[in-house]
Each structure stands twice: as structure tokens, then as C-alpha cells.
Amino acid sequence: MRTIDEQGYHFEEWLTPEQIAKDVQQVANQISADYKDKEPLFVVVLNGAFVFAADLLRALKDVRCEVTFIRVSSYWGLSSTGKLEFIVPLQQVVENRDVIIVEDIVDTGLTIHQLKAHMRAHGATSTRVATMLFKPAKLEYNDAKPEYVGREVSEEFVIGYGLDFDGFQRNLDAIYKVKQ
Numbered sequence: 001m002r003t004i005d006e007q008g009y010h011f012e013e014w015l016t017p018e019q020i021a022k023d024v025q026q027v028a029n030q031i032s033a034d035y036k037d038k039e040p041l042f043v044v045v046l047n048g049a050f051v052f053a054a055d056l057l058r059a060l061k062d063v064r065c066e067v068t069f070i071r072v073s074s075y076w077g078l079s080s081t082g083k084l085e086f087i088v089p090l091q092q093v094v095e096n097r098d099v100i101i102v103e104d105i106v107d108t109g110l111t112i113h114q115l116k117a118h119m120r121a122h123g124a125t126s127t128r129v130a131t132m133l134f135k136p137a138k139l140e141y142n143d144a145k146p147e148y149v150g151r152e153v154s155e156e157f158v159i160g161y162g163l164d165f166d167g168f169q170r171n172l173d174a175i176y177k178v179k180q
Helices: 017-034 050-059 110-121
Strands: 003-006 009-015 041-046 066-076 079-088 098-106 126-134 148-152 175-178
Touching: 009 017, 017 050, 017 126, 017 148, 041 050, 041 110, 050 066, 050 098, 050 126, 066 110, 079 110, 098 110, 110 126
Parallel strands: 041 066, 041 098, 098 126, 126 148
Antiparallel strands: 003 009, 009 175, 066 079
């Protein structure tokens, strides 16, 4: 089992690249079945979701779609402000569109809760969420529960496959959990 040291913390491999690929394919199969005759707009949340989104979009079958990117923040330092700030705002029109928000991880659901409200306010027909990882024990907003989940994770801190530690380790091909 591979291990990583980052800023004084020790991480051990939790999901191998092969396990990740299976989880991504499972999510892609679900989306492909649900959107076969539709043209969804995928809204990828930067920075973390870019790796998952690239693999997910390539794994879709028979889905004609568009992709756009946003970058948001709800933190000042280490604390949540409770308000979503659009650093890179939404560039596409979502009115009368089926939107799929792509995230790396959903924990409290604050970002998803506010993004869904934003999509509704701008006329989206529907808004669903695809995420690589989901922490159901931390979810605080019921409307933020993702419809498409690669894998559930408990409360451990994870890095790799787009998930970072202060901006680093996103490039790892596996996902690592902090060692207890």
C-alpha cells in the first residue's frame, strides 16, 4: 500500500486508480441512462473536480452535452462565510437546461445548496449533482445530496485525484486517507 507524507501528515492509499476508474464508469453509466435523449450542461466546479470531470465526460455513452467551468469560494481563511463567492462565474446560459454540477467531494453541502439555488434562479429546468466522493455523515443541506456518487467516505481527510492539501497533491492518480 502506497503512502504519502504532506506537511507533517501521513496518508495511505485508499482507492487505487483501478478502483477509481470503476467508480467513475458506474457514475457515467447512470448519467448515460438518465440523459440518453437529453443534452445536459455539465458545470464543473474548479479546482478540485477537473480530474473527475475529465474522466467522467470521456466515459459517457450516447450523451450529447456541453461543459463549462466555475470556481467558487465560501471560505475566508479556515472558516466558512456561509455565502458563495463566484471567483470564475458561470459563463453559459442555464435557462431551460438540464444542469449536472460536477464536484470532487460533497461534505456539508453548502456549496451545492447555494449552486442549486443559483441554477434555479437562472431558470435551469433541473439540477443534479455528480461527485466522486460523498460524506453523508457531514451533510447539512438535504437538497445537496448528490444523485450520482462514485463512493461514500467517512470523515477522514482525503487527497489525490483532484483533491488537495493546501493546493498540493491534486495530481496523484489514487486517493489517500490521512492515517490515524
